[in-house]
Amino acid sequence: MAVSESKLQHSPTLNTILMVEETLKDADSIITIPELKKKLPKKVNHNTLKVILEYLEESNKIAVSLKGITWIFNTNVNLKNVVHNGLEL
Template sequence: MKTIQITKHSPTLNTILMVEKTLKDAKQIMKLAELKRKLPKKVMHNTLLEILDYLQYSGKIVIGTKGILWVFAERKDLDKMIARGTEV
């Protein structure tokens, strides 16, 4: 009797970075179909969903009923916000 081994495909770092950059540059809520159109290279649907799951888990994006939004602030942006803020 043969056993079938299923291997799960993992997205490459370049693909993840490409999706991150596209979402970061959008600066607004984006639907999945719109994200697919704006990506510089085609990405398989399941691969894109896996990347979005990872980005949501890591706190970089929020996925809601209206679409996907980049919410992660880099350290330099946080430093600027802290400098402008009022200390309590």
């Protein structure tokens, strides 16, 4: 993963990443960036938030569309097993 100079100026802390993750997990459905900023317990620099969202998208935890952002990461072990092993009908 290539990191540009501008991203290094807004490097998020682990606590900030976890805070954004928890807020997105708790969101009911698709959420826009302005809505996300309002729901966050602490203010986050816009460029830092963009870096976090880019990381979450690359790690397949969120999906970003024209309508907004939604949490897609699933920790269900049974679902992972079905996806990995396949399901016979």
